[in-house]
Amino acid sequence: MKGAGMPEVSATELFRRGFNFTPTRVARAPGRLEVLGNHTDYNEGLVMSVAVDRYIEIAASPRTDGRIELVSSVFPQRELFAVTDIRRNPEAPWADYVKGVLLELRRKGVHFSGFSAAIDSSIPLGAGMSSSAALEVATALVVRELYPYALNEQGAADVPPTRDRQGRLPVLGVKERLPLARLCQAAENRFVGVNCGLLDQISSLFGKAHHVLSIDCRFQTVAHAPLVGEAIVVCNTGVKHALVGGEYNALREHCESAARALQAKSLRSVEMSYLKANKHRLSPREYECAYHVVGEIQRVVYAERALREDDHRQFGQYLFQSHESSRDFLRNSCPELDLLVDLARQHRACLGSRLTGGGFGGATISLVAYHEVEAFIAHMSSAYEQRTGRQLEPVVCQVVDGAG
Numbered sequence: 001m002k003g004a005g006m007p008e009v010s011a012t013e014l015f016r017r018g019f020n021f022t023p024t025r026v027a028r029a030p031g032r033l034e035v036l037g038n039h040t041d042y043n044e045g046l047v048m049s050v051a052v053d054r055y056i057e058i059a060a061s062p063r064t065d066g067r068i069e070l071v072s073s074v075f076p077q078r079e080l081f082a083v084t085d086i087r088r089n090p091e092a093p094w095a096d097y098v099k100g101v102l103l104e105l106r107r108k109g110v111h112f113s114g115f116s117a118a119i120d121s122s123i124p125l126g127a128g129m130s131s132s133a134a135l136e137v138a139t140a141l142v143v144r145e146l147y148p149y150a151l152n153e154q155g156a157a158d159v160p161p162t163r164d165r166q167g168r169l170p171v172l173g174v175k176e177r178l179p180l181a182r183l184c185q186a187a188e189n190r191f192v193g194v195n196c197g198l199l200d201q202i203s204s205l206f207g208k209a210h211h212v213l214s215i216d217c218r219f220q221t222v223a224h225a226p227l228v229g230e231a232i233v234v235c236n237t238g239v240k241h242a243l244v245g246g247e248y249n250a251l252r253e254h255c256e257s258a259a260r261a262l263q264a265k266s267l268r269s270v271e272m273s274y275l276k277a278n279k280h281r282l283s284p285r286e287y288e289c290a291y292h293v294v295g296e297i298q299r300v301v302y303a304e305r306a307l308r309e310d311d312h313r314q315f316g317q318y319l320f321q322s323h324e325s326s327r328d329f330l331r332n333s334c335p336e337l338d339l340l341v342d343l344a345r346q347h348r349a350c351l352g353s354r355l356t357g358g359g360f361g362g363a364t365i366s367l368v369a370y371h372e373v374e375a376f377i378a379h380m381s382s383a384y385e386q387r388t389g390r391q392l393e394p395v396v397c398q399v400v401d402g403a404g
């Protein structure tokens with residue numbers, strides 16, 4: 001996120017200012033929006049998402065003293081550490097995402113040495129666009145630029161990719177993308193301490209312009225379906241969600257204990273009728289979470305069909321239903337998110353609206369007929385300000401290709 005009132009600079013410019021020379025390599029990764037499928041990913045469920053035109057960009061150069069030095073456009077303090085001594089610094093928790101990825105790369109047998117890096121972000125923090133996954137993916141890619149490696153299911157391949165005459169590496173192969181997404185997820189699970197699923201990392205790596213991703217988290221497959229004709233509008237409540245705060249992990253635990261009590265591998269295997277018949281085996285909270293997840297996976301199935309049939313009105317209805325289920329059963333909404341969805345629903349150009357991402361604050365995503373997007377934005381801003389006294393700056397996001 002650009003600091004308020006700060007002039008916008010690129011990662012390259014940030015690097016020049018921070019290190020007094022020009023960086024040799026640049027990599028970037030987009031943020032993502034969850035379109036439908038709230039908290040389904042770690043339940044081996046189905047989820048739909050898009051990569052959007054907000055990025056983490058990292059400019060970097062190798063260095064010879066075996067140290068890594070990071071500067072950021074968002075956080076004022078630098079972070080400096082030795083490649084042989086990668087550990088948490090409570091003063092710079094933002095660097096944990098970078099460090100976690102470096103440790104996972106090493107675990108997979110990727111060799112790297114020191115580097116200086118400048119990290120620039122145009123992804124608003126805490127707005128449900130997953131700046132964290134974009135930072136993880138951009139880190140993995142900038143290391144690949146500096147110290148080329150290829151990944152496969154087992155780890156680093158014996159033969160690294162070679163640069164062309166212009167010094168460019170080949171684009172990331174299809175088969176490298178899933179191992180890389182998993183590596184970034186492992187960094188977040190093991191080092192940052194958030195037990196997130198694969199949604200964010202897959203979205204950042206598999207995004208396709210003008211398409212929605214349909215991710216099957218049990219089989220770890222990705223399909224693309226065109227989404228043209230509507231604008232995607234993000235409304236950020238400004239209420240910060242802190243996934244590391246534990247609420248996210250708690251939801252995951254309820255879902256997993258529900259699956260265990262139902263003797264299912266995951267909630268993906270549970271039918272709604274079976275869940276209802278076995279309600280007595282679950283605690284009330286486990287039941288609520290499971291009820292949301294099982295219904296939500298079903299909604300994704302129906303929504304995929306609506307999209308295939310070009311029935312965007314129907315598709316949008318599933319977004320509204322998803323929000324109601326998150327609000328009433330998973331209970332990861334908040335009054336500001338509920339208000340935004342209610343206001344969006346009042347506007348005739350809005351096909352669907354819901355909270356997106358982890359919840360507990362963050363943003364809503366709304367699907368809006370293109371020709372009325374300006375009227376929709378004006379309606380949202382003035383109505384939200386009238387009701388809360390707070391300003392709202394809705395953002396129209398473009399759907400873009402993934403990283404690499």
Ligand code: GLA
Pocket residue numbers: 034037038039040041042130196197198199200357358359
């Ligand atoms: C966060 C997590 C994802 C996913 C969503 C909720 O974005 O990082 O893995 O669980 O919440 O669907």
